[in-house]
Amino acid sequence: MTNSVDRRVRASQKRRRLMAAAARVLHEQGVERTTLADIAREAEVPVGNVYYYFKTKDELVRAALAEHTAHLDELTGRLDELADPRDRLKGLIAAWVEQRDVAARFGCPTGTLAAELGKRADGTLDAEAGAVIRRLLEWAARQFRELGLSGPDTEPDDLALTLVAGYQGMSLLAHALRDPDVTTREGARLLHWLDGLN
Known part of the structure; x- marks a missing residue:
């Protein structure tokens, strides 16, 4: 019994x-x-064992997307412990800025994967990558809804789109320019924008 466990x-x-x-590795x-x-080497697993768990590369891409979802859920779960929704959003921006060196080297993990998968002829996995971004x-x-903002320029879905687009833009530019300071500067701009919302 113990051996099977x-x-x-x-x-x-x-x-x-x-x-x-x-x-x-996919990032x-x-x-x-x-x-x-490559993945077997990174995981320190014999390459033949990979096929036991994942039959195709697409299954490994799905596994990577599941990892990105788990990381997002872990981050937002920690942020949800903060009482103020504005502080939660600021915490999200701070987490992005903390990853500035990674973004400068490789871009946003989910955004770059979504962009690459969107160019594939079969088009099967790009929607799954988009689902991770939609979750964010x-x-x-x-x-933004919890902040209770009112006015024509404060629709929560639009504000969320502005915030996440800002992140994707700063990740793309930091990567293209190989400059983590882009993320730092744009993160500060997003914080200023967030503070100005009433």
């Missing part, structure tokens, strides 16, 4: 390592340049 635990841990490795190298061997938009819109 141990095997299941080890199998679960190996699968988690492969999912985390897929998220990292750093892109879908087309990444091989299953919905969370941000809830925060």
Whole structure:
């Protein structure tokens, strides 16, 4: 009994390592340049074991998207513990700025993956990548709703779109220019914009 439990635990841990490795390697190298061997090496798993857990590269892309969703949920879960929705949004911006060096090297993990998947001929995974971004938009819109802003320029969904578009733009530019300071400056601008909303 203990041996079968141990095997299941080890199998679960190996699968988690492969999912985390897929998220990292696909972010750093892109879908087309990444091989299953790259992910196996990053996860410190024999390449033959990858096929036991994930039959295709697309399954690994889905696993990476699940990792991005889990990271987003973890971040927003921590932010939801803050009492003030404006503080939650500021915390989100601060988290983006903390990742400025990663953004400068590789771009936004989900945004770059969504852009790459959108160019594939089969078009099967781009909607799944878009769903992760939509999840962030919905969370941000809830925060803006809780702020109770009123006026023609304060529609919560539009404000959420402005915020997330600002993040995607600063990630893209920081990456294109290989300049993490772009994220720092744009993060400060987003904080100023947020403070000015009434």
